[in-house]
Amino acid sequence: MTSSIAAAVLVDATTAADTADADPVGPMRCSAAGAIEAHHGGGSTGVWAPTHAPHTGPADRQRCPTCTTHGRHVAPVHKTAVAAPPPARPVVAVDVDGVLNPDDLTAAERLGYRPHHYAGPDPTGTPVAGTVWLHPEHGRWLAELASAGAELVWCTSWGPLAAIFIASRLGLPTDLAVIDVTAAGVRWGHQLKLFDLYQHTGDRPVAVLDDDFGGKDPDNARSRTRSGVPTLLVPVDPHTGLRRDHVDTVLTWLDDVTGRHDRPTVT
Structure with a gap:
């Protein structure tokens, strides 16, 4: 051709x-x-x-x-962008004794805690009676954490009693999740409650307000954070209980993990 x-x-x-x-x-x-x-x-x-x-x-x-x-x-091909899934909601786990109910009764009264009498079964069903010291500001402070994007959960040996007795006296919702704590206290450098908490939260970011951490817990928290699961441990002095600087520390952490910097003010 x-x-x-x-x-x-x-x-x-x-x-x-x-x-x-x-x-x-x-x-x-x-x-x-x-x-x-x-x-x-x-x-x-x-x-x-x-x-x-x-x-x-x-x-x-x-x-x-x-x-x-x-x-x-x-003809042209039109592709639809797939939206990324929303980030997992962070969890803030709250202990009771030593955090909301301080050990030092003299300091508690001086700092504005108020006595609440409890008479009824303990988490094991055994009848108990005693005084629980709670601060009227703590409910508002914890509500700030929820408003900043956190899910509040109870992580305490009080078990469901925290949701029934403590929450109502602090003005918190009585339906907050309660971690099923199978063991508590520090053993071999670890706070045993954290194993149950981490199993419950999975890969979600988690902050913990507690008065009793083991020596190995901070290293474990840093390791979890490096692996993509932000974890913050906030040690609370059991003699004075939860203070404002503890709450501010968690709020700053929440800003980092959620990317929010326009927190509403809780009144």
């Missing part, structure tokens, strides 16, 4: 393809991959780059040197 005949056949074939697929499908795009990757400014997906505007018909395509080299054209 002579070069002039070959050129005529090529022109006829290109014109036929243009006529067949131009007008019915609207703007066209080049489907060639790899060799014209740089021309399109992207990979081999055929998605338009700003340097290569869509063609409106066969004449427009014939003026594009890259497209006339590679020939075939198809």
Whole structure:
């Protein structure tokens, strides 16, 4: 076949393809991959780059040197972006004895704690009676943490009694989750409650307000944070209980893990 005949056949074939697929499908795009990757400014997906505007018909395509080299054209592909899942809601775990109910009764009275008499079963069902010292500000402070995006949970040997007795006296919801604590106290450098807490929270960020951590717990918390599970341990002095600086520490941490810096003010 002579070069002039070959050129005529090529022109006829290109014109036929243009006529067949131009007008019915609207703007066209080049489907060639790899060799014209740089021309399109992207990979081999055929998605338009700003340097290569869509063609409106066969004449427009014939003026594009890259497209006339590679020939075939198809209708544009529209891809729908998939939204990323929302971040997991962080958890703030709250202990009772030593945190909300301090050990030093003299200091408690001086700091504004108020006595509440309890008479009833303990978590094991054994009848007990005694005085619990609670601070009227603590409910508002903990509510600030919830308003900043945290889920409050009870992590205490009080068990469900915390939700029944403590929450109502602090003005907190009585339906807050209660961690099923199977063992408490420090053994072999670890606060045993944390094993139950971490099992409950999984990969969610977690902050813990407690008065009794083991020597190995901070290292474990740092290791969890480095692995992508932000973990904050806030040691509370059991003689004075929860203080404002403890709450501010958790609020700053919540800002970091949630990306929020517009916390509402709780009154």
